[in-house]
Amino acid sequence: MTVVDISQLRREAIWSRLWDRLIPYVFISPFYLGFMAFMLIPIAFSLFLSLAQWDGMRSIELVGLQNFIDLFQDKRFWNDLRVTMIITVICTIVGPAGSLFLAVLLDKIGERLAGWLRAIFFLPSVTSAVVITYIWKQLYSAEYGYINAFLQRFGLPAQEWLKDPNLVLPSIIIMLIWTGLGWDALIFSAGLKSIPQELYDAAKIDGAGDWAEFWHVTLPLLRPCLLFVLVTSVIFLLGIFAQIQLMTGGGPLHASETLSLYLYTSGFQYHKFGYASAIAVILTVMMFGGSWLNFRFVRLEV
Amino acid sequence: MKNLLVLLSVVLVVALAACAAPATPVPPTPTSPPGVTPAAPTPTSPAAERTLTVWGFVWTADWLDAIGPGFEAEHPGVTVDVQRFEYDPYQDMVISTLASGVGVPDVVTLDPMWTGDLIRGGTVIPLDKAETELNVDDFVPGGWNLYSWQGVQYGVPLDLDWNLLFYRKDVYEAAMEALGMTEMPRTTEEFITLVQEVVAETGKPAIIIYQGDYYAWYQSFLAPMGGNLMNDEGTEYIYNSDVAVEALQLYSDLVNVYNVGRLWDWDVDGDPMVALSGGDVMAVMHGSWFATEIAAGAPDMAGQWAIAALPWGEEGRPYDAAVGGACLSIPKGADDPDLAWEFLKYAETPESMAEYYRIVAGVPALKTSWDDPAFDEVNEYFGVALGDTLSQMSLRTMPMQLPSLEVADLIGEAISKVTTGQATPKEALDEAVAAAPPLQ
Secondary structure, three states, X not given: OOOOOHHHHHHHHHHHHHHHHHHXXXXXXXXXXXXXXXXXXXXXXHHHHOXXXXXXXXXXXXXXXXXXXHHHOOHHHHHHHHHHHHHHHHXXXXXXXXXXXXXXXXXXXXXXXXXXXXXXXXXXXXXXXXXXXXXHHHHHOOOOOHHHHHHHHOOOOOOOOOOOOOOHHHHHHHHHHHHHHHHHHHHHHHHHHOOOHHHHHHHHHOOOOHHHHHHHHHHHXXXXXXXXXXXXXXXXXXXXXXXXXXXXXXXXXXXXXXXXXXXXXXXXXXXXXXXXXHHHHHHHHHHHHHHHHHHHHOOOOO | OHHHHHXXXXXXXXXXXXXXXXXXXXXXXXXXXXXXXOOOOOOOOOOOOEEEEEEEEHHHHHHHHHHHHHHHHHOOOEEEEEEEEOHHHHHXXXXXXXHHOOOOOOEEEEOOOOHHHHHHOOOEOOOOOHHHHOOHHHEXXXXXXXXXXXXEEOOEEOEEEEEEEEEEHHHHHHHHHHHOOOOOOOOHHHHHHHHHXXXXXXXXXXXXXXXXXXXXXXXXXXXXXXXXXXXXXXXXXXXXXXXXXXXXXXXXXXXHOOOXXXXXXXHHHOOOHHHHHOOOOXXXXXXXXXXXXXXXXXXXXXXXEEEEOOOOOOOOXXXXXXXXXXXEEOEOOOOOHHHHHHHHHHHOOHHHHHHHHHHHOOEEOEHHHHHOHHHHOEXXXXXXXXXXXXXXXXXXXXXXXXOOHHHHHHHHHHHHHHHOOOOOHHHHHHHHHHHOOOOO
């Protein structure tokens, strides 16, 4: 006769259940460990640094809200905030509007040609930002650029596209809108494909014209796509860095300097990591705010 | 199934632990705090295998590679590991690494553009033995004093980088002949007369003026005209002095009043070689290293370019320019500061420095290295013994003071405001001084 140790069996059963519950967490832990190491801890450290002064060399000195107070009294911060907002607002309005227009046009033409055109428009989205920026920089060159050569061919004066404080921002905005056009148009094209033809047929029976169809059928049903495009655009544009750094370095005289550039300069050039972290906190708040506004005004339900 | 899961979990945990551990164990790093003299060098035991990590950027790394074997031969058991980097990423990496103190090399090549903050931040150790173990008198004073801060030496200089005038010999000589000048002008007034003639004859800008470039303005105008960035004690910024205002006024007037200069913005206009090689501008002010650049960038213009000392200032001024140039330093936290110091001494021998000239083409600060025959070789592009010409010119340089990058940007901003007519030199420089972070 075998003696069964009940308490031993119970312990094994508890361990077995515990292990079964633990196993999934072990398997998903690599992601969370990475997320913690490369996202959560840096974010927490950045929040902490925004309340401190640190040049990376000496010890960290807690200063409370002093970085934010200094930031709000910093003319350069307000200038950069203005530049960031101008770029974000114009590109977020004009970019998706142009993309939507493009997507609707592509939807109306033959599928074969539309496919080719979509590929062409999408090309800038898969091209390196560095390459695109250098091409546009060449186009805008005052002395050797194609745009000025074109203007002069028609007797118009050459412009200092990237050196004139009044022209530099429009020049950058045009490049950014052009770059994002294909990507956004592709999202809208996918959205357009998902709209049932019956709805358009019904609208036609009700006597709706092209404009009414667009306004009452297409646009409402594209809301999820529109929301996605707007939220991603706002987040991308508020944090825009590479294109402007390569195009103008933020010049002339900070006329094209965004908050991200100022963050980089403050942190990695001037070694003011606390100040840079304060800018990062403000940028994050702006991104949350921009996204919330989009969710608030572009409702998902149709 | 359960066993399989257990096995997988164990493998995963082990793998994660392996990822978390450093690839190679990092030995504790002995640090020499600023002000503490590293221990006296001990004879290297042949049995002691040691690796000396040396960081360099582009050409300096080529030179470090070239002298490494000689140092290894003199120090059995030592391997010199030269790590080569491109300039731009190097700057970010050096600043971040030295600032954090983690993963620092034994020897680091530094550039004056961003060394001021590193020295003031205590990230490199004082070279206390420099005065006694190197012949300081053998160095061009400007080059040696460049890496001295408040009387303490933090680096040993490699080359001397000061601004010279690179000009189109054919064009300028024609203008000089028309004006009856027999030699290149040495004062502001005479030079402006000459460049106005160049513009009149060619219809093109006579010289490139770099927009917002503190280095160009400071090295070429402010310093030779008698100004500086800080007071002698290094406690106060003085780049809004009367001399500084005068220097910035001249910088701007060359473009806006005399109409002889072409404003060139590196960020937007890119490399000016296109304008120089295309014959669109007739001169540029650059460091001596540009001799190699122009020969490579405009090879078909051999014989058409010449070099002269800068003309800004009055007759009889003591200096023609302020001097920069790279140095070798020992980071705080270096594994083996004593061995690193031995390497610095080896790098500063006349033979090593002559090798530097042969590879990098920059004039070394060590004067005895100029005796090397390489300095007497006639440069085919310029038609002169370039090494000899440049080394003699270098004697008329003064050391730069090393500002923080923030101050450099503030000065650059002041220059841009003045050259674009948005502020007077006095207003712009006063504002730049007021906005400067306090000196520590």
